[in-house]
Amino acid sequence: MLKTFEGYRRANGSIGVRNHTIVINTVGELAGLTKKLANLVPGVIPVVHQAGQSQYSEDSDQTIKTLTGTAGHPNVSAALFLGMGTEDPAEGIVETLKKDGHHVYSIIFDKKKSIAECLEEGKVWLKNALELSKQQKTEKADVSELTIGLECGGSDAWSGITANPSIGAFSDSIVADGGTSVLAETTEAVGAEHILANRAVNSEVGNRFLEIVKRYEQRARAVGEDIKAANPSPGNKTGGLTTLEEKSLGCIKKGGNSTLMEVIDYAHSPTEKGFIFMDTPGYDVESVVGLVAGGAQIVLFSTGKGSPTGSPIAPVIKIGTNPKLYKNMPEHIDVNAGKIIDQNYTIDQIGEEIYSKVLQVANGEITASEKFHNQEFSIWRLAETQ
Amino acid sequence: MSQKVNALKLDEEDNVAVALETLKAGELLSIKNEITKISATKTIPYGHKIALNPIPKGNRVIKYGECMGLATEDIAIGDHVHVSNVRGLTEEDKSFQKECIDVENI
Structure with missing residues (x-):
């Protein structure tokens, strides 16, 4: 098997498997206008969420980190931020990304201009950005430059028997080829944390993993839930x-079965290659968003019930766990592990x-979730809303 | 001749296999196209586990090559391995959990 793909090289050296132009809101109030603006320029993808406003600092930091990682993602050619008011983070994020060579711009909705004028300005910028993106040529890259997110959603009794071990076999192969795979969903590791910790490259990484699992359990306990008692x-x-x-x-x-090289926070990028763990919740949309904001160009997603979750900017490859799912929902499944x-x-x-399939998708083949424009985007919330 | 596989052993180390279809009592296991000499002692629903080796009381049940629990009674070859004869490595028995980790490290 030829282990290269044609990707889009970015100014900061990263390589994308898609060449998207996006418009993204910094606060929930602009969700509707973000969709409206994207509709004005066919081909532009709206990245829409409800976070960013009235948040305590841990959530505010997480939102900014996630939005920065999303707009600065290798699959993104250009990004327009829509912000609101005087303390909006859009301009700061744009400054950060520009320093890294990204094609980004921000428009702030305030009392200085009408909404129609803001939308017109956005439309002109996006049209131009989209045209520029079409001139970008691809170049050959090695699989060692790929970071693949590993996720599950809508699991069933077969998930742990067919699809998940198959994803594991793939993960071991790409790690052996010098690439990177990022496992997520801290809540799902409760009960087996000692096993992953024992696979860590050193005790520091192992202890860090045990710490994030413990932190998750404590957060759950604070709202009266006991993960261990509730499962299976x-x-x-x-x-x-x-x-x-x-x-x-x-x-x-x-x-x-690969060595755990690093444990990273939500939406953060790995600094090591190989097998990595990211601290995310079990909710598939928030978890995928974190994985992608951390730089995963492609996400593998096992499902027993056919969760349609996708991503606005990264291809999500659906691995079906059982034959019945594939028979009834073939259009939603990219790989049928039910054949086992x-x-x-x-x-x-x-x-x-x-x-x-990963190589075909890296070369531009459209996944089921892309075909159906499943572009879910939600940021993991940590605290109460102000 | 290729035989329909009816059970899956997820790791070489495992002492249980997962039934890929509901196995009737007396039915022989077929893992990786080979009929084994192991037969189900009673009905094993699909997705459930069947013992590939005798697992004496207190011993480790291995799936995915990892310790997933302890036998709470003697389990014979072909037995249904589930909540009636296995318990997890719970908080109240840390000593064994430690032992289990140590064994895996070898």
């Missing part, structure tokens, strides 16, 4: 899961199929 759920047990360790293992096996159940395929064979 009665439904899980009916499906065949016996213990919390078993359930968590089924999830973390998306990371295969009814067609004698092995986990390693599906792992290879996933690798081929």
Whole structure:
């Protein structure tokens, strides 16, 4: 298998597998206008969320980090920020990104101009940015420049048996080829944290992993939830899961058996290559957004129930866990790991199929979630709203 | 001749396999196109686990090559491995959890 792809080289040296022009709001109040503006310039993608306003500092920092990572992502050719008022972070984010060579601009909605004038200014900038992006040529790149996010959503009893171990087989292969895979969903690791910690490259990384799991459990406990006591759920047990360790293992096996090189915060970029863990919630939309803001060019997403979650800027490859899902929702599934159940395929064979699909998608093949414009975007909230 | 695979062993180290279809009592396991000499001692619903080795009480149940729990009674080859005969490595028994980690580190 040829392990290269044609990508878009950015000014800061990163390489994208897509060449998107986006418009993105900094505060929830501008969500509607962001969509409206994107509609005025066909081909522009709206990145819309409800965060950014009336947040305590930990959420405000997380929002800015996520928006910066999204607009400065290698899959993004140009980004227009829409902000509001005098303390809006848009201009600051744009300054940061410009220093790194990104093509970005901000428009602030305040009492100086009418909304129509702001939209017209945005339309002109986006049209020009879109034209410029079309002139960008691709160049050959090696898989070692790929960072792949590993996610699951709408899991079922087969997730830990078919799709997740197959993703694990792929993860081990791309790590062996010098690439990077990022496992997420801290809440799903509860109960098996000692196993991942034991796979860490050193005790510092192992302890850091144990710390983020503990922090997550404490946050849950603060609102009266006990993750350990609640899992496996009665439904899980009916499906065949016996213990919390078993359930968590089924999830973390998306990371295969590679050495854990680094543990990073939400929306942060790895500084190491190889197998990485990012601290994210189990909610698939927020988790995918964090993975992508941290630089993942492609996300692998196992699903048993067909969760349609996509990303505005990164191709999300859906790996179906069972034959029934593939039969009923073939248009939503990119790789059918259900073949392990009814067609004698092995986990390693599906792992290879996933690798081929990743390369095809890196070369421009459209995923199911892209075809349907599934462009979910939501930022992980940590505290109360002011 | 290729045999329909009806169970999956996720790691070489595992002492359980996962039923890919509901196994009837007496049905022989077929893992990786090979019929084994192991038969289900009673009905095993699909997605559930079946013992590939005897697992004495207190011993580790291995799936994914990792310790996923402890046998709470003697488990025979072909038995259904589930909540009635396995418990997790819970908080109240840290000593064994430690032992389990140490064994995995070897």
